[in-house]
Amino acid sequence: MLRIAAGQAARPTEEYLRFAAQLGLTSVQFNTPDLPGDKRWEVEDLVALRKRCESFGLVLEAIENIPVAFYLNSMLGRPGRDEEIEHVRATIANIGKAEIPVLGYCFMPQSVWRTSLTPTGRGGAVVSGFDAAVAADPSRRNEVLVARRDLRVEDAKDSWTAGSHIVSDVSVSEEQMWDNYAYFMAGIIPAAEEAGIRLALHPDDPPVPELDGVGRLFRSVEALRRAAKIASSPAWGLDLCLGTVSEMGGEAAVFDAIDFFGPRNEIVYVHLRDVHGHGDSFVECFLGEGNYDPVAVLERLIDVGFDGFLLDDHTPLLVNDSPYGHRGRAHAIGYMQGVLDVLGRGGGDGAKAPRAQRSSVASSLDAPVGAGAAERLAGTRPRRVAAVPAGSGAQLRALRNATSKVTSSMVSPASVSGAK
Ligand SMILES: [Mn+2]
Numbered sequence: 001m002l003r004i005a006a007g008q009a010a011r012p013t014e015e016y017l018r019f020a021a022q023l024g025l026t027s028v029q030f031n032t033p034d035l036p037g038d039k040r041w042e043v044e045d046l047v048a049l050r051k052r053c054e055s056f057g058l059v060l061e062a063i064e065n066i067p068v069a070f071y072l073n074s075m076l077g078r079p080g081r082d083e084e085i086e087h088v089r090a091t092i093a094n095i096g097k098a099e100i101p102v103l104g105y106c107f108m109p110q111s112v113w114r115t116s117l118t119p120t121g122r123g124g125a126v127v128s129g130f131d132a133a134v135a136a137d138p139s140r141r142n143e144v145l146v147a148r149r150d151l152r153v154e155d156a157k158d159s160w161t162a163g164s165h166i167v168s169d170v171s172v173s174e175e176q177m178w179d180n181y182a183y184f185m186a187g188i189i190p191a192a193e194e195a196g197i198r199l200a201l202h203p204d205d206p207p208v209p210e211l212d213g214v215g216r217l218f219r220s221v222e223a224l225r226r227a228a229k230i231a232s233s234p235a236w237g238l239d240l241c242l243g244t245v246s247e248m249g250g251e252a253a254v255f256d257a258i259d260f261f262g263p264r265n266e267i268v269y270v271h272l273r274d275v276h277g278h279g280d281s282f283v284e285c286f287l288g289e290g291n292y293d294p295v296a297v298l299e300r301l302i303d304v305g306f307d308g309f310l311l312d313d314h315t316p317l318l319v320n321d322s323p324y325g326h327r328g329r330a331h332a333i334g335y336m337q338g339v340l341d342v343l344g345r346g347g348g349d350g351a352k353a354p355r356a357q358r359s360s361v362a363s364s365l366d367a368p369v370g371a372g373a374a375e376r377l378a379g380t381r382p383r384r385v386a387a388v389p390a391g392s393g394a395q396l397r398a399l400r401n402a403t404s405k406v407t408s409s410m411v412s413p414a415s416v417s418g419a420k
Contacts, residue, residue, distance in 0.1 A: 001307055002301070002306060003025075004025055004309065004310050004333060004337060005027040005028055005061050005062075005309045006019060006311070006329075006333070007028065007029040007031065007064070008030075008031045009028075009030055009031070010031065010033055010034050010152055010155055011030075011155065012033075012052040012053060016028070016155065017053060020056070021058065023330060023333050026059060027058055028059075028061065029063070029064055029104075029269075030062075030064065031063075031064045031104075031149065032064070032152075035049065039070060039087045040090050040091045040094075041066070041095070042094060043098055046094055046098035046100060047099075049098075049100075050098055061101070061269070061309050062100070062103065062268075062309075063100060063102070063103055064104030064105075064202070065105060065106065066091060067149070068109075068166060069150065070084060070087065070091070071088055072084075074088075074180065074184045074187075075107055075108075075109040076167065076170060076172055076214070077172065077177075077180040081180075081183070082187075085184065085188060088191075092188060092192050092197065092199075093191060095195065095197055096194075096195025096197045101196075101197055101198065102197060102199075102268055102269065103198075104199075104200040104269070105200070105201060105239075106201070106202040106204070106218075107181055107201070107204075107218065109172070109214050110167065110211040111148065111166055112146070112205045113130060113135055113145065113147075113206060114128040114129060114206075115129065115130055115131045115134040115135055115140075115143055115145065116128065116130075117129075121283075121285060122285070122289065122316070126316060127316045128160070128283070128284050129282060129284065130281065130282055133280075135206075135208070141165075142162055142163035143163075144163060146161050146164050146166065147159065148160075148161040148164055154324065155322075155323055156323035168212065172213070174210070175215075177214070177215040177217050178217060178226075181230065185231045185236075189233045189236060192233075192235035193233060198234075198235055198236075198237050199231075199235055200238055200239035200268035200269060201218065201236070201238055201239060202218075202241050203218040203219070203223075203238075203240075203241055203248070204216045204218045205243070205244040206279060207219030207220065207248045207279045219248060219279070220248055220253075221248065221257045224257065224261070225260065228264075234265075237267065237268035238261055238266055239268060239269055239271065241270075241271035241313060242270060242272055242273065242297065243273035243274055243275055243313060244271075245257050246274050246275055246290060246292055247275055247277075247282050248279060250291040251292035254297055255300060258297070258306075259300070259304065262301065262303075262304025262305060262306050263305070267301075267308060268308055269309050269310070270308065270309075270310045270311075271310075271311060271312075272298075272311070272313070272332075273287070273290075273313040273314060274290025274292055275291060276290055276291065277291075284314065285316065286332075294336075295342075298340065298343060302343060302345055312328075312329050316328050318331070
């Protein structure tokens with residue numbers, strides 16, 4: 001069942017778990033959780049993490065990212081990688097034994113970079129941005145903000161640290177990076193298959209060819225297709241960060257990724273966030289004001305049969321927001337819940353008990369709850385719901401008008417694209 005999870009915290013604090021429950025969510029994810037171990041994680045610590053979530057009535061969906069130190073030599077193709085791979089295999093086995101179904105990971109030795117963190121978002125919200133010209137200028141090295149989860153400040157997901165590169169004075173070409181990825185996958189995919197868990201790859205953010213001498217692989221949908229071919233296993237899938245895919249090529253790239261990987265059941269989970277701009281220059285923003293239409297994207301995810309979980313990833317920081325970003329996250333999660341409710345696929349508590357509003361939405365759409373989103377999308381619904389005058393009444397009228405013009409019950413992805 002499609003659902004929304006709270007995500008990206010490091011620790012199962014009462015504050016985090018109650019926040020998730022209060023928003024009506026039924027599950028959570030952690031990013032690089034604070035667990036004991038310099039080289040690997042042990043089963044008892046993983047079980048304790050899951051049980052702690054369950055004591056708040058929450059399912060632990062996934063862990064995203066082992067510490068970079070667990071596999072840095074593997075990413076760079078350096079001596080020591082075989083020992084690392086043995087420890088990662090043991091960690092994967094322990095995640096499986098702890099009954100945690102998914103491990104997200106990335107393959108970015110230089111982590112995530114930004115070059116600005118400024119109150120220039122809507123209404124003065126603090127947003128991060130990236131400018132490739134700044135990143136490529138050695139004299140501006142100290143302006144580069146590196147996501148350092150090993151230096152995490154409270155529960156801030158990224159803990160941007162200025163001028164704090166993870167590796168320097170190394171040179172690894174893109175082709176060497178492909179070899180390193182293939183070698184790492186050959187080592188860990190069999191462990192995931194045995195453990196019965198899925199490994200979910202996060203694309204490179206920012207999606208640029210190299211950062212400080214190290215090649216970047218997963219910066220296009222085509223590169224993600226190559227990764228799928230390399231792994232060639234049902235244990236392989238994507239942590240499909242639509243913010244990053246939007247950075248690669250806007251809404252077209254987002255639909256390309258969903259249309260290709262969705263029917264192959266290779267979308268394990270989704271980061272639903274967005275940016276203005278593209279790879280060389282972009283700024284993060286609120287849902288609904290970026291490169292893609294979140295309503296159309298969620299409809300498409302439903303169309304391709306995606307039934308995993310979504311999370312907000314990162315969000316603009318609102319006035320008086322916390323390091324974790326509770327205010328911005330509450331907005332993003334509420335936005336997603338509202339869209340899914342209108343699409344008849346409500347998350348959180350809405351999914352457990354259909355409400356009166358649900359049936360009135362359905363009747364105003366002149367379509368049964370659960371009718372294919374493609375049928376609605378295939379009509380002449382305005383390109384962006386956001387362009388409709390504010391107010392749910394106006395939006396629902398727009399949806400109803402679109403629905404009434406649908407004549408075919410079966411719509412191929414190609415014709416959906418054609419309608420856009
Ligand atoms: Mn992401």
